[in-house]
Amino acid sequence: MGAAVEARGIAKRYGSQIALEDLTFSVQAGEIIGVLGPNGAGKTTAIRILTTILAPDRGTFSVAGIPSSEPARIRARVGVLPESAGYPERQKGEEYLRFHARLFGHSSASARAVARALLQEVGLAERGRAPIATYSRGMRQRLGIARALVNDPAVVFLDEPTLGLDPAGQREILARVRALAGERGAAVLLSTHLLDEVQQNCSRVLILNRARVVAEGPVLEIVRRSAAPRRARIRTTPQHVERALATLNDSAEVQEAAIADGAAGSLTLVLAAAAIGSDDGALNAVVEVLLDATVPLLACELEGARLSDAFLALTEGR
């Protein structure tokens, strides 16, 4: 089975400004890929090109197996929640969905059935007959997701779907995103700044910085490859804390160490990039340094690799 989205060498300029350069990646059906990057990195441009709103200057792509030369057919197979999407305030939720279903070729009766089913699916069945002006931001985002599904899309593009939502709203939207991939089998491209949520929900990530792809692949692999600082926590006896601190700060394997709780004998440290080859290697480096200095080691714990650290390492200062 072919990729749900396949992009090769896509480039886009706005005048002299490079918006996207050599974007190459693919997404499989049922997969959620996180599209990450600082503001202005090219995420929205990439989504607009793949949804055929913008034409690329170079490169080719296919969506749901349809080549970029057939934009109308691509639009019929994708669902899009644009960044900061607006809604017609006076229309009712159901009316809005019916209209969009009809734009995708549904008859009047079929559009009504689709609208009602989707309102039910996103938990807005009770508010379907209320004007959109009365909807909260979270409800509007859910309505936007429902609108993106009126054509039963093979690929769903969500550009900042959690923007401006409280933590509960963010969690709710992300649960719906998981359901899109899990239950509908759709490929989902999720552009967001919520890195921890991406780590939990996405199988792969695509990180853009200054219009270029700086990393692409499974989350854990990106974190490992990125040489992001790894944090560890160690515990020794209270009387050995100072010696442990001095030993760690003198060590080439440790970038920074600090006493977390002197009475409990615990210290926190950030490993130097050179010490990070694998989880085992990093842990061994710390243990060896301390044992060589005859510091008794009661506990040593390497903190989980974080996508946010990898993201910063890949995008800051570049």
Place this chain on the structure above:
Amino acid sequence: MRASTAAAATHERQGAPGWVVVLARELHDLWIGGRGLLLCLAFSILVSTIAYLAATNEALNFLEQREALNLVVQVGMIVGALLTLLAGADAISGERERGTLESLLVTPVSRRQLVAAKLLAALSLWLAAYAVLVPYAWFLARDLGVVGTTLAASFVVGTLLAACFAALGLVVSLLATSNRVSLSVSLFALLALLAPTQLPGGAKQGWFADALLHVNPATAGEHFVNRVIISASGWDQELGWLVSPLVATALLSAGALLLAGRMRLGGGTGG
């Protein structure tokens, strides 16, 4: 839940063409949403006032009845065209500003169909304005025996001008970076085109002035109706005055459809 959505999705997909769906939505928003009715109410108050003043002036012999009729018809046509201009000027830049344009652009409906539907919806304002104008024109024209001619001439010229200005508004709306710019530029263009109609007769003499009057669709349309109502000329003698409104409507409509294919989310056109 998923099954019911899929069932509905696979159910009969014999919907209407995209432009028909957009047109129906636009007409609904315009006429059920209330904006169109409000504009029509304002239009009918204006035409009532002008008709009353023209009729009373005619009774006092300040205006000859044909001139009174001509004045009411001209005002009706120009204000009707103004309504379509405003609707056209808001059509794309308004959607862009409200953040609803992108959701329309990601549907299979082509951009040209979107623009065509909005052009037709804008024209509905003129049709409503014309319906309001008819009884006033009939009342003033009945004693002159020119009811049919007046209604036909005002419908033909008014429809051409309404289409021309709606298309002009759409072109500006497609190119403008904001709705405010679109409305301002469109209004300025309308006023510039109408300005020559307010010039004194002496300023309209000579071949150059004559050429300008022929080229400008607003002045050409005004002249045609003038000649038909006041001078009682036959249509066949004055058809030359309809060339400019006809050509301008065709060019601006084609321009709007052409620019639609290159419509950008941030205003202007391009890739």
